[in-house]
Amino acid sequence: MSRETVANALKEFGVEREKLIAVMQYVVSKEKWLSEESMKLIASAFNISAAEVYGVASFYSFLDTEPRGKYVIRICRTISCSMDGKDTVLEALQKALGIKTGETTPDNKFTLLETNCIGWCDKGPAMLVNEDVHTYLTPEKVVEIINDYRAR
Numbered sequence: 001m002s003r004e005t006v007a008n009a010l011k012e013f014g015v016e017r018e019k020l021i022a023v024m025q026y027v028v029s030k031e032k033w034l035s036e037e038s039m040k041l042i043a044s045a046f047n048i049s050a051a052e053v054y055g056v057a058s059f060y061s062f063l064d065t066e067p068r069g070k071y072v073i074r075i076c077r078t079i080s081c082s083m084d085g086k087d088t089v090l091e092a093l094q095k096a097l098g099i100k101t102g103e104t105t106p107d108n109k110f111t112l113l114e115t116n117c118i119g120w121c122d123k124g125p126a127m128l129v130n131e132d133v134h135t136y137l138t139p140e141k142v143v144e145i146i147n148d149y150r151a152r
């Protein structure tokens with residue numbers, strides 16, 4: 001699957017250096033993460049080292065280099081959201097999911113991560129579930145949100 005996905009990404013974006021991140025984002029959007037195989041294929045196509053590809057991936061928190069669940073939760077840990085009660089929201093998420101930050105549920109449905117500011121500071125605490133934005137979070141509200149995704 002990696003080979004085909006990377007080939008499609010290269011077909012769409014090409015191999016100019018400024019398209020590297022777009023190619024990586026494409027692969028993550030299709031496969032949920034960048035496997036070692038994907039990174040090696042991308043490196044070879046861009047004529048750069050696999051270490052350089054990994055370096056770029058590890059700099060951007062959205063370019064995952066580990067397998068993730070179907071729904072990737074990224075709760076903002078930056079100052080506005082922290083001051084608005086992010087810690088209690090995170091505790092509620094951990095309890096509802098039965099996992100700690102950085103972990104994936106055994107059924108591979110949810111991964112829980114913290115991220116830097118996602119641009120919704122005036123409506124915090126805020127989080128993303130894949131591309132969906134959730135704002136004004138409370139411990140009660142996140143349990144409802146999780147149950148909604150569970151039922152899908």
Ligand code: FES
Pocket residue numbers: 076077078079080081082117118119120121122124126
């Ligand atoms: S500080 Fe949380 S979204 Fe900006």
